Every structure is written in C-alpha cells, then in structure tokens.
Amino acid sequence: MIALGLEGSANKLGVGLILHPKSGAGPAQILSNIRHTFVSPPGEGFLPKDTAKHHRSWVVRLVQQALKEAGVGVQDVDCICYTKGPGMGAPLQSVTLAARMLAQLWGKKLVGVNHCVGHIEMGRDITGAENPVVLYVSGGNTQVIAYASQRYRIFGEALDIAVGNCLDRFARTLRISNDPAPGYNIEQMAKKGRHLVDLPYTVKGMDCSFSGILASIDILADKLEQGAGTWMDGATGEVITKEDLCFSLQETVFAMLVEITERAMAHVGSSQVLIVGGVGCNERLQEMMGIMAGDRGGSVYATDERFCIDNGIMIAHAGLLAYRMGQHTNFSESTCTQRYRTDEVFVNWRD
Known part of the structure; x- marks a missing residue:
C-alpha cells in the first residue's frame, strides 16, 4: 500500500x-x-x-x-x-x-x-525504538510523551513558548541568518562558546517555561550590542561574546528538557528515549540526553534532518x-x- x-x-x-x-x-x-x-x-x-x-x-x-x-x-x-x-x-x-x-x-x-x-x-520506524519515552521538541511544540492504552500521553510540556521558538527568536535578536534554519545557526555558534552565563532555570513539576529565559538573554544581547560585540560578566570577570550567549542558552534549556525526560523515564520504567522534532537534530541535545540515559543504563534514539525536520x-x-x-x-x-x-x-x- x-x-x-x-x-x-x-x-x-x-x-x-x-x-x-x-x-x-x-x-x-x-x-x-x-x-x-x-x-x-x-x-x-x-x-x-x-x-x-x-x-x-x-x-x-x-x-x-x-x-x-x-x-x-x-x-x-x-x-x-x-x-x-x-x-x-x-x-x-x-x-x-x-x-x-x-x-x-x-x-x-x-x-x-x-x-x-x-x-x-516516523522516529519509531526509523530508529527501531520499541516503547520509548518521547521528547518532542520543535519550533511549535515541546512535550514529553509516553504511550499507554492506545494514546500518546503527555507527561510534561512547555507552559508558554516552545523551545524551538525560544531559540529561533533569539536568533532574530542576534540577526542570525534563517538559512538553512535559525536553530541550526545558533547550534553552530554555540559550539564556539566557552563561558556559561547564568540564566533562569524554570522547571515546574513536569513542565517548562522558556519566555523568561528568552527575556533575560535578550537583555544580555542588548549589552553586547552596546559594548560593540562583547561585555564583561561582573560575576565571573569573563569577557562574553555572542557565541557564549548561544552556548549558555542551549545548555540551560537542554538541561531543563533532560530533567523532565528523566523524571518521565523513572515514572514509566522505560530505558529508552526517542527525540523527535526539528530541535531533535541538535547534536548537543542528543549528547546531553545520552549522558543521562547512559547513567540509567538506557539509550537514546534520534534521526537526522531528513526525518527530524x-x-x-x-x-x-x-x-x-x-x-x-x-x-x-x-x-x-x-x-x-x-x-x-x-x-x-x-x-x-x-x-
């Protein structure tokens, strides 16, 4: 057929x-x-x-x-x-x-x-994951999902904007190109970041909030613009760049996602995580999730841009x-x- x-x-x-x-x-x-x-x-x-x-x-x-x-x-x-x-x-x-x-x-x-x-x-078919906890992350959706009784049950989700929307909107703040995708370009810049800037970490039970993080990092981006591309972090004395802000944003929001995913795994007794959606292509998210799953004796499944996007x-x-x-x-x-x-x-x- x-x-x-x-x-x-x-x-x-x-x-x-x-x-x-x-x-x-x-x-x-x-x-x-x-x-x-x-x-x-x-x-x-x-x-x-x-x-x-x-x-x-x-x-x-x-x-x-x-x-x-x-x-x-x-x-x-x-x-x-x-x-x-x-x-x-x-x-x-x-x-x-x-x-x-x-x-x-x-x-x-x-x-x-x-x-x-x-x-x-699509993720289940391509990866062969049997009955995983699913982290669905994209520009419009952020959900932690597990299957039960012929429904995909939502264990946690974004309370305001999706994680992909948070990344995309910060790319607009920095006027990063949208080609091939703003989130991809944020990821490439984050690979060059070295200094972790303190940002709000907002996990509420099994849900996440990203709008406050975006507002906070937008303020820091304004400081960068006023400082001709860099500024000094008063808490650490480090000189902060755009790449550091991209790195800090990714590390913070991905840590939040890993936390709620691990909690769902513990609840349903699953050792598998399947990451789907456009943000699921992000190599750093896959790496962080892999560290968590490995500590639990589990594994992570993900696809490339052909099926994530x-x-x-x-x-x-x-x-x-x-x-x-x-x-x-x-x-x-x-x-x-x-x-x-x-x-x-x-x-x-x-x-």
Whole structure:
C-alpha cells in the first residue's frame, strides 16, 4: 500500500511517498521525501500569509517531483494524507486545500494526520525504538510523551513558548541568518562558546517555561550590542561574546528538557528515549540526553534532518498506519486546526 503525505504546518512544505507491505510485516519503504523551505530575511520570522503563499506556489511542483522520483503513478497511490494540525492556520489551510483537490481529482481517500504523532511514528520506524519515552521538541511544540492504552500521553510540556521558538527568536535578536534554519545557526555558534552565563532555570513539576529565559538573554544581547560585540560578566570577570550567549542558552534549556525526560523515564520504567522534532537534530541535545540515559543504563534514539525536520514522509507513514486500520477522513470533515493535542489521537495500530 502506498500513501502520499503532505506537510505544511509551518515554513517547510514537505511531500513524501511511502510503501507499506500489504501483510503488515517488514519495514516501510521510503519512495520519495522532498521538502522546500520558506526562508525569511535575518531578524524576521515567517508570517502566516507569506508562508501560505509559498506553499501554494510550490505544492504542485513538489507532488509531481515526488511521484517522478518514486517511480509511481497516480493509480498506485492508495490514500492521500495531510497534516490536520497543530500548526499555523494559513499554511495548514493551503496544504489541506491541496490534499482535498488531489483527493477529488484522483478519486482517493483522505487521512488527516496529527503532526506530532507523525513525528513519533516516523522516529519509531526509523530508529527501531520499541516503547520509548518521547521528547518532542520543535519550533511549535515541546512535550514529553509516553504511550499507554492506545494514546500518546503527555507527561510534561512547555507552559508558554516552545523551545524551538525560544531559540529561533533569539536568533532574530542576534540577526542570525534563517538559512538553512535559525536553530541550526545558533547550534553552530554555540559550539564556539566557552563561558556559561547564568540564566533562569524554570522547571515546574513536569513542565517548562522558556519566555523568561528568552527575556533575560535578550537583555544580555542588548549589552553586547552596546559594548560593540562583547561585555564583561561582573560575576565571573569573563569577557562574553555572542557565541557564549548561544552556548549558555542551549545548555540551560537542554538541561531543563533532560530533567523532565528523566523524571518521565523513572515514572514509566522505560530505558529508552526517542527525540523527535526539528530541535531533535541538535547534536548537543542528543549528547546531553545520552549522558543521562547512559547513567540509567538506557539509550537514546534520534534521526537526522531528513526525518527530524518537518517532512511529508512522516505524514504519509502515520496516515497509512491509520488507513490500514480502517481510518480515513470524510471529505466533509477534511478540515485543519491550529490546536490538535497529541493525546487526542486514537492510536489503534498499536497494542
């Protein structure tokens, strides 16, 4: 069975085709996985209307390219899967309309997919993680998740902005390029940082807060600008640079994430951690999580940018899992929503 997946919940438009064996046994086969990103100027975020225009301009070309790369025809596709939510309203609407158009044009069933569940199922399939605690970290979401009774249960999450949004917004403060991604450029600068600056550490039970950290480090960035690129930390006497601020921000927010993930592991008795979402590509986050898991006798699973960053193949994969179990979205109900909780999804393809 073959599914076409369309993802466009933020600034990345992804189209993918995946093949599942009809018997259900054996791994899925990725036929094509194509992505195009809307890149805004340095110091600016991506506006919903501009992002939606980008998706409308590129979606037909990407679908044609994906079919050609996969070597399949329209007649081979069993269902069309699209991101139902969560995400940015206008981009979601653009991709939903594209999916509805293709379904009518080709006479195919539609499957609306939860973006977060798409990340989880793709991560499980690629890494082979059996029943891990999931840390889902992206520009729009921060959640610690574990599976129980055919639901992905949320143990902890961000109370305000997502960790990826925190990193992206600090990149805007420093006017770092958004190409290929602001978080990636923050990571590269952080590798050159040497001095750890004291920042708020805000863990509340199993939840995190990142807005206060962002406000604090923005103040420090202003001091840098006033000091022609450096300033002296009065507490340590060290000369602080932009690279030090990037390093300090990463170390602080990632330590918070490691703490709540470890607490979830202890609660459910799991020895595995699966990191998914765009921020999951960060090598330092993977390293810190690996140290924690190693101390507990466990292991960390993560994927590279092909599957961590938003993509169409993860939507196709999760959608086809649901479709195989008899689920599909009636055309009259093929809408999208900015708010679609991970734990709302009935995961009937797992025991």
